[in-house]
Amino acid sequence: MNRPQRKNNPDAVRARLLECAARLIVDEGLPALTLENVAREAGVSKGGLLHHYPGKNALIDGLFEEVVDWFEGQVEDALEPVETTPSRFSKAYLRVVAAIDMSVPEERRLAVLMLMLSSDPHYCARWNQWVEARLQRHAETDLTPFARTLRLAADGLWLSDLGGGPDSNPSVRREILAFLEHLDATEAIPAGSPEQGGQ
Amino acid sequence: MNRPQRKNNPDAVRARLLECAARLIVDEGLPALTLENVAREAGVSKGGLLHHYPGKNALIDGLFEEVVDWFEGQVEDALEPVETTPSRFSKAYLRVVAAIDMSVPEERRLAVLMLMLSSDPHYCARWNQWVEARLQRHAETDLTPFARTLRLAADGLWLSDLGGGPDSNPSVRREILAFLEHLDATEAIPAGSPEQGGQ
């Protein structure tokens, strides 16, 4: 309602482009991600798409960065206020992943990230870079085996979200999370002994 | 040395075809999986490849089934003899995944499975079917949250194997496994209360 008579709205178009690309990947698989499909779904011509993103790679790159940014924000928000909380980062990581509701388009994009990660070594490397940077920032709290296990389990959940595995069932998921939190409250966890990083 | 003078050896050719397809996917990415590439790598013509597998899908299907069969055998072998061992199946699952050495071509195929799982919903469904069948067979021991967590973590490790994430480091991995086994030896785990299956 800001400017109703304005016909062009490039920012909205770019957003729609990314949105549609994500939807295509998740719902119809990677091979369905063609310039023509994305353009059609977004109600633009292929030329129009190519105008905003000068190539397929640029499109995917844009998608990647958008999703990572979003995820980063989510994790940041999920961080507990007490900075010395054990496994602080990994807990937030798990919380965000576990909260994914695939019926919400916004959150569905995380599936895109997972897809890109497992299919393209390039994005995989960039993702690892991101994770390791966070890990370094939270070295005091998140280098313990328990923290790693939390993130590992989160990745497992994440993966199961992609294909609706047996662990994507909400009630099962709740049970797993409850178990993990129960573990957290137990002294069964050995004292955090951050290992010297192996490169 | 069975039949040295035999020029044709279709079974060996089929095996090489699958082998090369797997290598191509893992080393050069999914888009490198073309009929021509596979045929050339296997030392066969495209026509020859099409003779054994009447289409690309047939090739991929063959690869999928072979890998699943291999994984199934590995897990079967890793099963503890005592049938009532808690989390029996999930422990074997984790053991197999954790033992993956990406430098061994045979084991590298698991990466192929992961790739196919995350890229094609169809194979994802078939995989879920496999897992749920096993879960049903081991319902007495593997429906607990701890068992699920084990498999989730295994999936996380599996995924990290693909792109060499921070958890693919051997020493880190050992530490995680040790932690998981430590947990297993603890009474921190609530009694197994198999939830009623949700569909």
Add this chain to the structure above:
DNA sequence: CAAAACATACCGTCTGGACGGTTTTTAAGC
């Protein structure tokens, strides 16, 4: 009017697959 935001038409390449040969292996008939 200039630049950005689109659309249309088109091209080159690649890939899956069809098709028709050729050679090898197997099986049958004698």
Add this chain to the structure above:
DNA sequence: GCTTAAAAACCGTCCAGACGGTATGTTTTG
């Protein structure tokens, strides 16, 4: 055991369609 016919294994070529990308308009915006 030898001949021969058929089936299986395999090759090389060609083609239709899809896809990414370019080139060239046309409209909108400032």
